[in-house]
Amino acid sequence: MGEQKNVQSEITDFLILEARLLDDWKLDEWLALYDDKAIYWIPIDEHSDPNISPSIIYEKKKILLLRVEQLMREKRLSQTPRSEIMHQISNITIDEGEHNQAAARYSLLVGETRSGDWRQNGLGNIRFFVGHCYVKLTRFENSWRILSKTIVLLDRKQPILGLSFIL
């Protein structure tokens, strides 16, 4: 019972850490939370097979490495000025599976804005990205690693603007 509570709070802390690293633009540390075989999925149709159906993002870690590189070590036009981001996670439920695995579901609210000359189009205002997150985790050393993360945005079937940062 105590051990179960431990896992629940471990994973909750882990998910908060993931969100914090994204907010703080520590993207290399963020990506290190992902298993080498991890999959990151932002579906358009969450019931589709993303190998054969279009998604907003459906990428393995090796492509996430490119995204992180572009954002951390290249000057990206659509991130100059850079986004200020706040990931709010809540309504977390965690299911422990077998073989040192677990699954979490939570609600995600991300606020994002770019300042610079805020009066210009594409800058100013806070944009919101809202959805349900599903994460599969596996034990790794004294902690956990993400095997898969799926973000089901509420407006996934509509035009979306501004996904030039890591959601």
Next chain:
Amino acid sequence: MGLICKPINKLLVLSDTKLEVHQLLEATLFNTGVEKGVELPYVVESTDEFLVSTAAYRDSAVFEAELANIFYRTWIYVAHESELNNPGDFKSTLIGLQPVIVARDQNGQVNVFLNACRHRGSILCREERGNTRVFNCPYHGWAYRPSGELIGIPGEDRYPPSFSKKDHGLISVPRVENYGGLIFASLNPDVQSLESFLGRAKPHIDYWLKRCAGGRYRTGTSYKYGYDGNWKFQAENVYDGYHAGFVHRSAYNTFRKFEGSFTGRHYGVVRSDGHTRGLAGGHGTLEMGKPLESDFISSEAKAAYFQKLVELNNETDAHEILSNRHVLLFPNVVIMDFNIRVIQPLAHDRTEVYSYPMLIDGIDESISYGRMNDVQTRVGVAGMVGADDVDVFHGSQSALHATGAKWLNLSRGLGKEEIISDGERIGAFSDETPQRAFWRHWQTVMGLTKEGE
């Protein structure tokens, strides 16, 4: 349905003007108002200068005139036939700002009609796509077939004897034609044939069609993004070979660091191979001059696919078929290497873009899905390449508030192009050849030139 083309501004054809061009430009460069007695053109062309007024992007009156003179008079892409495979399949889209339903009826014919009930004007369909035997109006239940025919009025006995269902079918878009699976519609009953409209863009579409290598294109769910800016910024960008080394520098540097990720998908500062084309009718191309295939496809699969293309055509044509190009069909649809983009204007300062990955059934599926993943990561909703263009469009729209900056300069390549027959010009990869073809035709259809082109 007579639409009146009223020029909203009188173009001063250069030979008629009392002012030399440079006098005209100097007189208006820093003024925010219209010179007394001088009405400003939207496009000014001389032998070594091609200028477009910022008002052409900024003014809501121009946008209204574009709807009337372009979107409601010419051919507008509404669907690929693979989006309507079965009788009853339908799709909601827009012609200009008019909501239409594109539907395949029980006889297999594709119909396009206005999404508006003939009773009290209720919207008939609130879905993006689906399949139905009957469209039931949500308000009072009037029922229409996917042919547009009105077949049911609940409580019909309360209508006068003269009232006939036959007279109250959905308002159909008068012209619908299909070229190679691309379905276009026009609100203009007298529009020229689609093939005639496509003109010198046809050979480029034909090369794209031959990529099917005996199979058939199937449209994937579109990637959708939007921006607060004029639609012509996106149109001008799709065949802009000049910008990539700057706007996409961060993506290209990244691709170079990860060998085998996006091979050949990165350029130097200003790319020199390949070329651009400006065609009569406002169409234009950007041609890379070589194939750019997805790294997500194995070399064996690529080799087998190329072999199949050689068998079905010949080796020279196989190279041309695989050679990458972006073809903008005036005004707003773009055939790209692995996708079709629709540039949907919603207001003078609001645009959405729908990018459909085009899969091919009947060939090795790894070709389709490798290409889809390539498009998705590069130019999808969260494209490592594409998202940066959108920021440029936003910036351009904001800069339009500088009304004192009256002219944009689209002279790159002017006087250095190869001019061939039928109004076709070939420029360097970074030239503004296709944009000029767009604006020349824009002037014509907007009723702003004295002679057609």
